[in-house]
Amino acid sequence: MQAGIFKVCLVVITAIVNHPLLFPNNDSATDDLIIQKLKEREENLKLQQLELEQLLSHREPPREEEAEPENQPAGDESLWDFWSVMSMIVFLMIEVWRQDFLDNTSQEPSKEEDDLLFTGSSCHGIPFPSKTMLAIFHDQYIRTTTNDAARTKEFVEGFADDLLEALRSVCNRDADMEVEDSICVGSMYENWRVNKPLICDLLVPFAPPEPYYFRCQPWVSSKSIASHQQNFRSILVCGPEDASGCVCDRKKLGEDMLCLLHNPSSKKKVPKDVNLLCSKDSNYLDTDQVMKWFQTAITKAWGRISHKYEFELTFSHLDSPGALRVKFKSGKVISFNISPVVQYEDSDLYFISQFPGKNSSDELSSSIQWNLSFAVYERRFLKDVAKHLPGNSCHLSCLQIMTFLHSKQCQITGPRGLTSYHLKTVLLHLLLTRPYDDWNNIMLEDRLRDMFKSLEKCLLEKKLHHFMIGNSKLPDTVSLPEHFRTAEPLNLFRSFVLNRDLYQKTLTMFYEMIKNATVVINEYSFHIPVGPSIKN
Structure with a gap:
């Protein structure tokens, strides 16, 4: 037994x-x-x-002396x-447990399985528009838009100069901020913007009245910039009580000696009632205060010159410092952004309260944080690299087509974590890695496919490095400050690591954008026969 x-x-x-x-x-x-x-x-x-x-049946019968009671067989x-x-x-318990476990795992896939759902997808096997269709689309749609952009830039630059001159005339030079000439940056002046409305972006440096000055401070005291705050800094408003750094402030030069830089007899008196636009109970420049000051100054300046023009000028976004909108009597509308910025030392880096078309509250946790703009250096790089590329280069055409497809997909699925600046960053990295001869216009389809492959790789890895910060491959002609070149690289896709839901939606939108590329380009081409699609 x-x-x-x-x-x-x-x-x-x-x-x-x-x-x-x-x-x-x-x-x-x-x-x-x-x-x-x-x-x-x-x-x-x-x-x-x-x-x-x-x-049991062939067991030997027990001996008589070892015989068990009569009720033993019943017990066995x-x-x-x-x-x-x-x-x-x-067996039943194990089977029930197995069924419940399988049901739960099928309804709640793990995070690793979510990622594997997209690794099976790839842009390698997705059909792209043919070379002929891409060339027709570029000539008939994008080139026409580029011609409109030239006329828009000419009008905006002339009007902005007139508006800023009027702004200086209405400001008190002894108590108000001093405004410099505008700087043209962004996609319109890099000649790759194609999405409508065509919007020009201009930076307007400003500074406090003498003897006050701005001092830009990093959020970390060490020489290396923290990876999660390399784009943010604070701006300290310094007054006449702060040491100027000259020897005459620390030593007595004697009665018969004068400082050629700081003559005591010519020192400017400190103006009274100066609005330094600082945050409450601090000496740091406040983004909200700057926005209110700039909008008020723009309104006064327009009131002085409005009689010269036959159109209306309004603010298109009240939560943006200088998002302006011009409306003509014919109904035509031109939009542009004039953003007040602070220059960083003697460089072409500028601190901006909010990038045009982007909500600053999504990134900034404090009103004394300022974004760092590399727009001037990026425009300079594109201008310099164009000197080495073929005369009919396709690098800007690739970016134009890619941003066009992205904007149309955003209209279908809504905006996600991918922006036109990410697409531009992918192109800038490719311009450094591929030979210049590979950017000939006849290779438009190949380079466009390279951009999609590179972006797909960055999305799957959740890593896209900023082109300027920590990029040791930058040419010397860019003249970026050395401590930004040697800093730790900045990951522009860091939000995908922190926000899993945003990452999944962005990946889905990316693959849908590629699948819809041929259809969208065909719709915006003017009734031209569709050529065969090319697959890898």
């Missing part, structure tokens, strides 16, 4: 050990295979049960029934 009980227990243990839930194999089995294995195990159990019965049968019932209960 003990041997029988031992075999029954051995059967139960064997079934548990071999169960696919508790000890799963590396290879996933189908439902039919699992059912077949369960049937085989059932047959094995039946055979083992028959062997146990035969073993009841004990056998007890172990049989226990075995069935164990």
Whole structure:
């Protein structure tokens, strides 16, 4: 009897050990295979049960002196029934547990499985528009838009100069901020903007009245800039009580000696009632205060020159410092951004309260944080690299087509974590890695596919490095300050690591954008026969 009980227990243990839930194999089995294995195990159990019965039936009869009471056989049968019932209960519990577990795992996939859903997708096998269709689309749609951009830039630059001159005339030079000439930056002046409305971006440096001055401070005191705050800094408003750094402030030069830089007899008196636009209870420049000051100054300046023009000027976004909108009597509308900025030392870096078309509250946690703009250096790089590229280069055409497809996809699925600045950054990196001759216009399709592949790789890795910060491959002609070149690289896709839902939506939108590329380009081409699609 003990041997029988031992075999029954051995059967139960064997079934548990071999169960696919508790000890799963590396290879996933189908439902039919699992059912077949369960049937085989059932047959094995039946055979083992028959062997146990035969073993019990062929047992030698006990001796008379060792004979058991008459009720012992009934006890053996009841004990056998007890172990049989226990075995069935164990099997049933395991089976119910397995079904519940499979249902839960099918409804709640793990994070790793979410990522694997997209690694199977790839832009390599997705059809792209043919070379002929791309060339037709570029000539008939993008080139026409570029011609409109030239006229828009000419009007905006002339009007902005007139508006800023009027702004200076209405400001108190002794108590108000001093405004410099505007600087043209962005996609319109880099000649790749194609999405409408065509919007010009201009930077307007400003500074406090003498003897006050701005001092830009990093958020970290060390020489290396923190990876998560390399684009943010604070701006300290310094007054005449702060040491100027000249020797005459620290030493007595004598009665017969004068400092040629700081003549005490010509020192300017500190103006009264100066609005330094600082945050409350601090000496740091406040973005909200700057926005209110600049909008008020623009309104006064327009009131002085409005009689010269036959159009209306309004603010298109009240939460942006200088987002302006011109509306002519004919109904035509031209929009542009004039953003007040602070120059960083003697460089072409500028601190801006808010990038045009972007909500600053999504990134900045404090009103004394300022974004760092590399727009001047990026425009300079594109201008310098164009000197080495073929005369009919396709690098800007690739960026134009890619941003066009991205904008149309955003209209369908809504905006996600991908922006036109990310697309531009991908192009800038490719311009450094590919030979100049590869950017000939006849290779437009190949370079466009390279951009999509590179962007896909960055999305899957959740890593896209800023082109300027920490890029040791930058040419010397860019003249970027050295401590930004040697800083730790800045990951522009860091938000995807922190926000998983945004990442999944952005990946979905990216692959849908590629799939819809051929259809969208065909719709915006003027009834030209569609050429065959090319696949890898």
